[in-house]
Amino acid sequence: MRWLLALVLTFSSLPAVAESQFYGEFQLGVHGVQHSELDFYPGFASGSVGMYVRPRIGVELFYDRATSTGRDDDFDVEVNEASGIAARFESPAQIGLQAYILLGYVTYSINQYENLATPRRLAKENFTGARISLGLAKTLQRYRQVQFVFEYRNYDVDAPLRVDGFGLGLRVKLQ
């Protein structure tokens, strides 16, 4: 419900923007999932689309999908799916480099497979909460509409679970 509320409120602001600039982004990365003194590093692919509603302020929708599981002890873990909405705040560009922060609200699911159980047992849990991402974007010299991005993301989740991740990707700005 809160997700829907944010979506409606955000996109209701779009008419106020005279010169919108759309962008899309694709990332590959690794999540870090820690609990019970176990560390898992499952892979993910992430895509997002958004638009700038003010100079250097954007609103975007994102969707992540697991690309691999992480293994520790007798367990495999993946952040199966994650989707949500985020507000983007970027710094002014300096020598083609920009820092940014994403304040998002995300719903995601974690799958945990117990390999020694017969049959292999799956524990699946859905989570919702804030996701904060910090990143650096470097504009490519040859393709000025394209940025190379490096991002760290942290999910707000109660202890003893901890979820974060790193991603590398490309962002394309569309007039």
Add this chain to the structure above:
Amino acid sequence: MKLSPVLRFSVLAFCTLLLSACEGDARDLTEPVEAGRLNISSLQIVPPSAAIIPLTVNPDKATAFTLAGINASGQDIVIDAANRRWSVSNANIAAVNENGVFTGLQEGEVDVYALVGGVSAPPFTVDVSFGILSDIGDIEGNMALQPCLAQTYSTSGVFSDGSRRALDSVSWSVEPQESGTFEVGTESGSIHLSGTTSGPITLTATSNNLSGSRVLNIDNTLEAISLPDGLSLAANATLQLAAQGSYSASGENEIKNITDAVAWSITQGENQANVGNTAGSKGLVSGMAEGSAEVQANCGPDVSARTTLTITPAVTQLVADGGTDVNLSVGQLEPLRISTGSIYDRNMDVTRLATWDVVGVDDSVVSVSDASDTKGEVMALARGEVIVRATYNSVSINFTVDVN
């Protein structure tokens, strides 16, 4: 930068979302790991100790359940009952929180469930029924007591709905008072009773101004008490005495340790020593000054024993037999010996009474035994030099052990 009202509202909405609490239950992920580590094969819901099965509780009465588990090897394992998936079969009749605290809401029968890491416990049935205490149930336990051998007695409540339930608070009394002593048991409504004087006694349990009594008999089976003799201890030392009771029942003699049940006292030499007579210190003699002291252990007025202790001067230093520098070869076993006094004296040897250890965390060079029959035996394991320490009555002596 001036933001439009809609944009400001959007930013506010985002902030609200970010500040909102996260949702999701990590137990789905952590419990399978815990269950795997504990190797849980079965799980059981455990009612409060002394609870009477079938368990009946009043509405609004909180009852704390715990969990017990068995691993794949058939061993009992400890499972924390807090922060688990507890549930009830009918939420209109009762509620149970994540820590296993059950509360009846209205009358009816309800099953309690618990789940840990995919392992579920068989349901535990609770009858929620309103009842008030109408009588004290029978006092349960053996009819006959042997002097100074504690036995457990317990009682329960009979309620107006016909159910029997454990009692939260019971006060106990014995008549005649000098015939028995008791301490409250670990379970609600139970005591450990020790009789001292042979003959009948009346044990009474009282709760909510209701009482129930039972006449018991203390048999005349304790023939004698024996204490060790020829003992000595230093003026700043302690010594635990043990009292052995010799019982004769049905023509057979039995010796039993009754240290914790007899009454201990100093009959002579109160300035030289004292002896503990409370739970946890019964029979523990503390030397105070050089001389002698007579210690008595008695079970009632008729059976007692006495022993005389020699109190030697306080230990101020320890001395090693052969000096404190020890050279060993790898694989060599060497017994170290110490005594009190200024030179080693076999008659004052306290090797077996001392505590032995290796100073520091490096235990790879030597091992030193602190087991009762091999105390002070050093085994050279690898080349190096370590300090081996012996401590007796808070006085220590260090050996420098060099292994080549």
